[in-house]
Amino acid sequence: MKGRRQEGKLYVLQGSTVTGGAAVSSSSMSDSDVTKLWHMRLGHMSERGLMVLSKRGLLCGQNTGSLEFCKHSVFGKQKRVSFTKVVHRTKGTLDYIHSDLWGPAPVPSKGGAKYMLTFIDDYSRKVWTFFLLQKSDVFKTFK
Structure with a gap:
């Protein structure tokens, strides 16, 4: 549907009316x-x-x-079907790692980093945070 702006905030719709x-x-x-x-x-x-x-x-x-x-x-x-709750058991550190990559940042950091990479160990909840210059540096940081 299209409209044509007239005065101020008034729009007139372009179309036809069905009659008869x-x-x-x-x-x-x-x-x-x-x-x-x-x-x-x-x-x-x-x-x-x-x-x-x-x-x-x-x-x-x-x-x-x-x-x-x-x-x-x-x-x-129809109603939405909720996801089943997955229970994963970790037996030690570094068994299960959560990771997230954020960016590009609208303003780079002092060191020029535009991305932030986080790793969280599911067992110990230890968090590692890395600041990256490029998105392609993720794999090198993970190794």
């Missing part, structure tokens, strides 16, 4: 089409919920029918 026979006319639509339309308008509401609204007269007097399969409803109702 091309607009949705519920009188010429079947019950299943009306149901599908309201299902999408109301954020993929369930068939039972649409029937309740229809019985209460909240859908402008339109009758609803049965819904077809809607993949968007299925995806929308």
